Structure formats: C-alpha cells, structure tokens
Amino acid sequence: MISINNLTFEIGSRVLYEDANWHIKPGDKAGLIGANGAGKSTLLKLIVGDYTPTAGTISMAKDLKIGYLNQDLLSYHSEKSILHVAMEAFERQNQLHAEIETLLRKLETDYSDDILHKLSDKQTEFEALDGYNIEFRAHEILAGLGFSEEEQERPLATFSGGWRMRVMLARILLQAPDILLLDEPTNHLDLPSIKWLESYLQSFEGSIVIVSHDRYFLDRIINKTVESRKGKLTIYAGNYSFYLEEKALREEIQSNQYKNQQAKIKQEEKLIERFRAKASKAKMVQSRIKALDRMEKIDDVDDDNPVVNFSFKFSKPSGRHVVTLEHVSKSYPNLEILKDTGAIIEKGDKIALIGANGKGKSTLLRIVADADKAFEGTCTKGHNVSQTFFAQHQLEALHLENSILQELVAFAPKHTETELRSILGCFLFTGDDVFKKIKVLSGGEKSRVALAKALTADANFLVLDEPTNHLDMASVNILIQALQQYEGTFIVVSHDRYFLDHVANKIWFIEDKQIKEYPGTYEEYEEWNAKRPAKTEPKQEKKIVKEPKKEKADPSDDKNRVLQRKHKELSQLEAKIAETDGQVKQLEAALADEAIYGDAQKLQETTRAYNSAKASLDQLQEAWETLAEEIMELEG
Known part of the structure; x- marks a missing residue:
C-alpha cells in the first residue's frame, strides 16, 4: 500500500x-x-x-x-453550514446532484430524448454512488462527533477551533x-x-x-x-500495551548483551595492557587490538522513562473542607448549566471532572477556581486553602523575556535550582534548553512551562484544566507520578482516560444540571456507568415499563393470554441465552489457545468477539430478569 x-x-x-x-x-x-x-x-x-x-x-x-487529518485544518474557514462542509466529501455525488437539478429544470421546457437519456444516465450513476443516502451519512457522523441537529445547520465560522476540527474529521471520514x-x-x-x-x-x-x-x-x-x-x-x-511489554523484553536482552560485551572488552583490554610491553607477544596484542576495533559495539539501553525526583512543598496543610459549593446555579443565554446544586471537596480528594463538552465542566472548574464570579449560590474556600489554577489561557501570564529557568526561579524561590532543573527535565527541557527565552517557545512548550510552574507552587489545592494537552506519553507518566506523590487536594478536567484512571480517587460529573459524585477510580466509574439502564438503554427501559400497561388496557387480551405469551417469550430468551453462553465459552477457550494468543491480530479479533458476545449475554440475562419479574407480578 x-x-x-x-x-x-x-x-x-x-x-x-x-x-x-x-x-x-x-x-x-x-x-x-x-x-x-x-x-x-x-x-x-x-x-x-x-x-x-x-x-x-x-x-x-x-x-x-488518503484521508489526512492534521492540526493545520483548524484554519479552514467557511460561512456555509457544517452539514454542507461535511458533505463536501462527496465531490462526485455533489457534482451529479447539481447536473441532475439543471437537467430537471431544462426538462420543464425541453422534452427531447437527449435530455431524458442524460438525466437517466446521471440518476443511475448518482444512485450507484449511494447519492440518496449521503446526507443521512453526514448527519450520522456529525451526530457521533457531538453535533445536534440544530448545530448541523449553523455556519462553520461560528464554531471554535476544536469544534471546527471535528467537522474536518467528519468530512475526512465521509470520503471513505x-x-x-x-x-x-x-x-x-x-x-x-x-x-x-x-x-x-x-x-x-x-x-x-x-x-x-x-x-x-x-x-x-x-x-x-x-x-x-x-x-x-x-x-x-x-497494540500499545503489547509494545510496552515487547520493548521491555528487547531492552532486557539488549542490556544483557551490552553488559556481556563490556565485560569481554575489559577482559581484552587487561590482556592487551598486560602483554603490551613484551616483544614476544606483540603480534598477539596487535591482533586483539584490531579485533576490538572491528567489534560492532552494542549500545546500552537509554532510559526513556524518567522518574520524579523532587518533592512538593507547601507551607501549611488545608482544613478538612477545601471547597464547599452550596445552591449553585449558572446559566448562559438560552442555556442552563447548573441548577441549585452543591458539593464538597475534602482534604485529600483527587477528583476527575468528566463529561461531554457543553455540559458545564469548564464552567464548574472556573467556579471552583474563583475564576467565574457570575453565578448564584456560594463557593467557599476552607481553612488555610492555598490554590493554583492551571489552564491553557494562562500561557499568556508567562514573562516572555525570562528564560525558562528564570521563570521557575522567580515563581518558586523555595525550590533549589537543582530541583527546578529536575522538574524541567521531566517536561523535556534538558541541558541548555532551560536557558531558552519564553518568547521563542512554541505553544506546546509554553504549556509545559506553565504546568511545571503549577507543580512547584506553594499550593495545597490544584485546579487543573486539561493538563495533558501537548504532553507526550513520557511527560504524561511524569505528571501521573507527580500527582500520585502530591499530598494536597486537586480537581482535574482531562479527556485522557489512562491519566484519569491513575490519578483520581473520585469522579464528578454533571447530570440533570446537578453535580453528581462517584466515589472510586475512573475505571470503576466506567464499569458502574455501563450498568446503569437509564444511561445505556433508555429506549429499551421505556418500552419495558409501558408494555404491561398497554396490555392491561386492551380489553381483547385477558390476563391468561398475556401470561401465555410472556412465558413463550421467556422460553425464547432462555434458548438465546444458552446459545450465547455457548459462544462465550467457545471464545474463552479460544483466548487460552496458544495459536490465538501468540498472534496479535487473531488475539485482538477474538477479544473483540468475546467482549461483544459477553455484552450480548449480559443484555439477554437482564431482559430475562425483567420479563421474569413481570410474569411473577401477573401471576401474583
């Protein structure tokens, strides 16, 4: 390819x-x-x-x-609707549609066979290219990327950069x-x-x-x-997890080979040094020197995973209650975000604030950080709380004429220069890089400097808005280590699930304009959320609730006939459960087969099939339980 x-x-x-x-x-x-x-x-x-x-x-x-999505597409500008922009992917279909419209207008006054033949040919090609479904496909992909029906009619120019990038992604996906x-x-x-x-x-x-x-x-x-x-x-x-394991294995082999070679080189050098002065051994010595020169040297393994070796310092610990939100309401024109809600951040909480864009995450974070005062209710800081707020817009607060190191020294005088250089090294500023002026740094580099500043602040409460943006995986790991060692309290917004899963001990999310809390890790929250019927299958739940009422209301369908039909449905469900359970067991056996788990592609395909079958089995069992309860209720 x-x-x-x-x-x-x-x-x-x-x-x-x-x-x-x-x-x-x-x-x-x-x-x-x-x-x-x-x-x-x-x-x-x-x-x-x-x-x-x-x-x-x-x-x-x-x-x-080739479909190519890159950050340069953010500069694309159009006053047309995002639905229209997405549908620009269908270049030939759009051309045919325009030609068909022109021919139809001509047909109003010209009934010649030539026009009819042309129209027929164009319509046949348009249908072959699935032209009648392109608008539906565009709607479907835009909806998947978070755009409502109303938003799909808005001009591209009215959206922020991040949302414009989604439109460009939709257009690329539609090009197939x-x-x-x-x-x-x-x-x-x-x-x-x-x-x-x-x-x-x-x-x-x-x-x-x-x-x-x-x-x-x-x-x-x-x-x-x-x-x-x-x-x-x-x-x-x-995949990436396989890469980590395989690379560790390769590096272990390389490290052992390097050590063995170094031991051999030292042995040879000692032998050469011992007999160098003896004329009778000169030929042997020269031969060994040449052999050493010809030896293909094995490099030692580079450590690509630096560890945090500095300590967080804050002058005083906070009281038990760090932030108390009471009766908080927040609205924008035609949009209500929060309504008479409250929550408490306690000392030692490591909170991940998650959810879809537009649900109020950033708004709530700004309220917690005292960066937004225009709301109803109260946001009260607790005893001895000292706070640092990290957000992308704070890059503007960096002093452009300072070097990177000067910026941190001025901000965190309690840390030694060695400690500050250590944390800068963690964020990819090594050697003479620390003497670069802020004004010559890229946006990503400035973001890393601002994050390094936030982590060296004399603060026992951190408010972090998308701190992993612009960080590579090694730097994300460093940030994880840093926050795991941090003895204070923090609340963070991020879309990096690996990061969230390794730093948070509580999950906050906004639902029905209320702040909701899940007391556990992100992975535990995901498992819990997947089992919530109201969240995952609202249509199915609605149907199950209404169905018995409809049957009871129907005078032509008495109780015995309802029970008879439900028992039949139950038997059908049991047969499906037995069949699906058999598939799950077969796939479990396949996952234990060396021929499968030894082949990365087969393993991935089999794992995907297993997860799908297991999810189907769970749904069938849940439906069986619901139906069984309805039968017991009718029989009682």
Whole structure:
C-alpha cells in the first residue's frame, strides 16, 4: 500500500530520519508513537507529499485515496453550514446532484430524448454512488462527533477551533479513504466523542496510521505499533500495551548483551595492557587490538522513562473542607448549566471532572477556581486553602523575556535550582534548553512551562484544566507520578482516560444540571456507568415499563393470554441465552489457545468477539430478569 524505503529527512542541520523503513499494508491499523520532536507529524507530511525526502523513497499506488487529518485544518474557514462542509466529501455525488437539478429544470421546457437519456444516465450513476443516502451519512457522523441537529445547520465560522476540527474529521471520514492518517485526532474531542470515534475506527475497513498520546485510544484500535526514535522506525506487532511489554523484553536482552560485551572488552583490554610491553607477544596484542576495533559495539539501553525526583512543598496543610459549593446555579443565554446544586471537596480528594463538552465542566472548574464570579449560590474556600489554577489561557501570564529557568526561579524561590532543573527535565527541557527565552517557545512548550510552574507552587489545592494537552506519553507518566506523590487536594478536567484512571480517587460529573459524585477510580466509574439502564438503554427501559400497561388496557387480551405469551417469550430468551453462553465459552477457550494468543491480530479479533458476545449475554440475562419479574407480578 505505502512503502517507505531508506528514508532520510533533514531540517537544517538536524537529521529527523536516517535510512528509515516501513511498509504499510492493507488492513494495518498502526499507532505511530515517539517523544515530542521525534518527527511523527513530519512523517505524515512526507507521506502526503507536503515535504520531500532528503534521500530514500516513499512509494504508493497512484489511485490510493488518503484521508489526512492534521492540526493545520483548524484554519479552514467557511460561512456555509457544517452539514454542507461535511458533505463536501462527496465531490462526485455533489457534482451529479447539481447536473441532475439543471437537467430537471431544462426538462420543464425541453422534452427531447437527449435530455431524458442524460438525466437517466446521471440518476443511475448518482444512485450507484449511494447519492440518496449521503446526507443521512453526514448527519450520522456529525451526530457521533457531538453535533445536534440544530448545530448541523449553523455556519462553520461560528464554531471554535476544536469544534471546527471535528467537522474536518467528519468530512475526512465521509470520503471513505483507503488509508486514514490521523494526527492527534482526540485532541479536541470529549469522552463520548472519543468513544464514538473508537467504535468507528474499529470497524473501518481501510488502513489507519494514528499519531496519538492517548494510550487507551491506541490500545482499542491499533494492531501494530511503530516507534519513531533516533531517526529510525521500529515496528512492534501489537497494540500499545503489547509494545510496552515487547520493548521491555528487547531492552532486557539488549542490556544483557551490552553488559556481556563490556565485560569481554575489559577482559581484552587487561590482556592487551598486560602483554603490551613484551616483544614476544606483540603480534598477539596487535591482533586483539584490531579485533576490538572491528567489534560492532552494542549500545546500552537509554532510559526513556524518567522518574520524579523532587518533592512538593507547601507551607501549611488545608482544613478538612477545601471547597464547599452550596445552591449553585449558572446559566448562559438560552442555556442552563447548573441548577441549585452543591458539593464538597475534602482534604485529600483527587477528583476527575468528566463529561461531554457543553455540559458545564469548564464552567464548574472556573467556579471552583474563583475564576467565574457570575453565578448564584456560594463557593467557599476552607481553612488555610492555598490554590493554583492551571489552564491553557494562562500561557499568556508567562514573562516572555525570562528564560525558562528564570521563570521557575522567580515563581518558586523555595525550590533549589537543582530541583527546578529536575522538574524541567521531566517536561523535556534538558541541558541548555532551560536557558531558552519564553518568547521563542512554541505553544506546546509554553504549556509545559506553565504546568511545571503549577507543580512547584506553594499550593495545597490544584485546579487543573486539561493538563495533558501537548504532553507526550513520557511527560504524561511524569505528571501521573507527580500527582500520585502530591499530598494536597486537586480537581482535574482531562479527556485522557489512562491519566484519569491513575490519578483520581473520585469522579464528578454533571447530570440533570446537578453535580453528581462517584466515589472510586475512573475505571470503576466506567464499569458502574455501563450498568446503569437509564444511561445505556433508555429506549429499551421505556418500552419495558409501558408494555404491561398497554396490555392491561386492551380489553381483547385477558390476563391468561398475556401470561401465555410472556412465558413463550421467556422460553425464547432462555434458548438465546444458552446459545450465547455457548459462544462465550467457545471464545474463552479460544483466548487460552496458544495459536490465538501468540498472534496479535487473531488475539485482538477474538477479544473483540468475546467482549461483544459477553455484552450480548449480559443484555439477554437482564431482559430475562425483567420479563421474569413481570410474569411473577401477573401471576401474583
């Protein structure tokens, strides 16, 4: 499909790739990973032809259709509705539709066979291209990405950058390309939209290359991991979790080989030194020196996972109640976010505030942080609470003429320079990087400096709005370690589920304009939420509740006939349960088969089939219980 051979690419004096190779095959769903600056986005631009290789080749079929999502699409501007913009994906269908409309108008005055034949040909082609369903498909994908029917009629220009990116993603998905190149597709998506996109990409029949720092997202989609590191592309035949295990194994082997080689080199050097002065051994010594020079040296393993080695310092601990919200209401024109709600943040709480965009997460966070005063009710800080608020807009508060190190020294004088350089190293500022001026940094680099400042503040309460934006996986791991060590209290908004699952001990979400709390981890919340019938299957629940009433109200259907039919339905359900249970057991046995778990692709397919069968079994059993209860109620 796409063949990358001996690729070399240089920017100025910097070599991003050197003799790199990768063959993207049909059906590949690959995650392209690596540290910030490793050239991941650059490689996608090389594939689509935006950049030209310094050496080597990138070859592909001429008719290969590529769908490429990149952050540059944020600049796309249109006054047309987002539905219209999304439907621009159907170039040929739109052209045919316009031609058909023109022919129909001509047909009002010209009944010639030529017009009729042309119209027939155009309509046949339009139907063959599924032209009558393109608007429905556009509606469906836009709805999956979080757009209501009303919003789909609004002009693209009225949406913020993040929402515009969703429209561009919809347009790319509607093009049904042979291969999707997605550069950070989850950056501007909320959790429901991320889950929808996961489901869509899992069933996508073409090839996919994803650049992402969301490891849960990668794990659910990819069957191959490609690491961009030190100018090379290293391929692992599995998802991100497989990559971590396989890389650890490879590094263990490499480390042992390095140690063995170093021991051998030292032994040879001692032997050479011992006999160097003896003329009778000169030939032997020279031979061993040449052998050492010819030896292909094995590199030691680099540690790509730095650990946090600084301690958080705050002058005084807070009281038991950090923040108390009482009778809080918040509205915007034509939109009510919160209504007479309350909650308490207690000392030691690590709260993840989650939910779809537009449900009020950022609003609530700003109220908690005292950044929004225009609300009804009270938000009271507790005894000795000292707070730091991190949000993307605070990048503007950085002092442009300061160096990175000067910025932190001025902000956190209680930390030593060594400690500050250590935390900057964690956020990818090493060596002389710490002396760079703030004004020359990119947006992502400024974000990392602002986050480093927040973590060195003399604060026992942190309010963090999307702190993982612009961080690679290594930096996200550092932030996780930092927050796990933090002895204060924090509340965080993030769409990175791996991050949330490793830092939060409570989940907040907004439902029915009320602040709701789940007392557990994000993973536990997801399991609990999946079992909520009102959330997952409202239509089914509504049907079950109404059905008995309808039957009782029907004079032609007496109680015995209702019971007879329900017993029949129960028997049918039991047969389906037995059949599905058999499928689940077969798939469980398959997962234990070495031929399956030894093959990453087969394992992924079998796991997906198992999860689907298990979910079906759970639904059938729930339906059986509901029906059995109805029968008992009628029989009683």
